């Protein structure tokens with residue numbers, strides 16, 4: 044009988060990459076993303092965000108979001124960082140954000156105990172560590188038709204292969220190509 048770990052909170056990725064697999068330039072810039080993704084179509088983002096209880100993101104992504112004109116989330120945000128504390132969070136977002144230095148499994152247990160059922164996991168390094176820990180159920184990856192040549196990668200080293208099931212692909216008029224994958228063997 045295959046071992047199935049009991050976990051009530053599922054992890055979901057919804058992210059855009061360049062065709063060569065980068066989520067940001069090396070300096071964190073998303074200029075290439077706004078140029079190519081500018082379209083009236085939100086490519087399923089609002090529908091996705093409606094279905095989640097909150098967002099777990101890395102400190103790198105949090106710092107980028109802080110540079111936006113306005114805080115873009117209505118749902119709770121948990122920032123994973125070993126260098127920041129809650130006291131470092133800017134006053135205008137302090138009631139919207141929790142900072143934690145827990146490891147991924149413990150973060151998911153904490154959020155599950157709070158009643159979360161579906162978590163949006165965001166940020167390249169954080170997604171990679173959640174994938175390694177078997178905490179991602181599915182991923183929606185939207186490829187932007189641009190080659191950056193270098194940058195911050197979505198994926199990285201794994202201890203073993205993760206097999207995926209392709210659930211579907213949509214080619215948008217904007218040129219973006221969005222594929223959804225389920226992780227078939229999340230647990231070691």
Ligand SMILES: NC(=O)c1ccc[n+]([C@@H]2O[C@H](COP(=O)([O-])OP(=O)(O)OC[C@H]3O[C@@H](n4cnc5c(N)ncnc54)[C@H](OP(=O)(O)O)[C@@H]3O)[C@@H](O)[C@H]2O)c1
Nearest residue numbers: 059067071101102103104107124125126166167168169172
């Ligand atoms: N294209 C897109 O759709 C998209 C989506 C999201 C983000 N981004 C971009 O991606 C960039 C950030 O991605 P990133 O890969 O550099 O960083 P990230 O995953 O957002 O953040 C990484 C940081 O999170 C902290 N952390 C705490 N626990 C961790 C753990 N278990 N595993 C990994 N990190 C942990 C560490 O910061 P401490 O040193 O503080 O511990 C680490 O340096 C930003 O430029 C953002 O704009 C793009």
